Amino acid sequence: AVVSTQSTGSREAILLLNSLAYTLPVIEEWSYDTHFIAIAKFDNPDQAPFDETVEAYSRTVQDCRESLESGIVSRANTLLTGYYKQSWELASAPYSISPACSAGFMELQQSLRQASDLLSPDLFVGLWSNIASAMILSLESRVLYNSRFNKFGAAQLK
Secondary structure, eight states, rough: OOOHHHHHHHHHHHHHHHHHHHHHHHHHHHHHHHHHHHHHHHHHHHHOOOOOOOOOHHHHHHHHHHHHHHHHHHHHHHTTHHHHHHGGGGOTTTOOOOOOHHHHHHHHHHHHHHHHHHEEEEEEEHHHHHHHHHHHHHHHIIIIITOOOOHHHHHHTO
């Protein structure tokens, strides 16, 4: 089941992701328990115990992570549209922060803070890393490759 952060809310998606990610290794461990193996062989000799459950949970964890990541990146990118479109060849001061970027980066900060507060540390590290990579790609493709820079505009990229 795909969990959308837009329909369930980021907090609920994060809590679901934590629960599934915690439960998944336990169920995988049970797959090697002789008691469960004996029960599974009685019910279906061709299938290991919990195979379908592990597959479904794994898929749902991946779907939750991707949905959460894409929701955070999408909201930040929407708010950064003005920043992406600004005229870098008209920049007049080196190292000044563009007002067009503040809303997008504030949204990104708030989303990451909420995720950090609610997600398990292992899940957060993966989430943060994927979001950082996606934001770098967005900045590269929308600013670096599609803009012209004067010396002040270029100085902001250092």
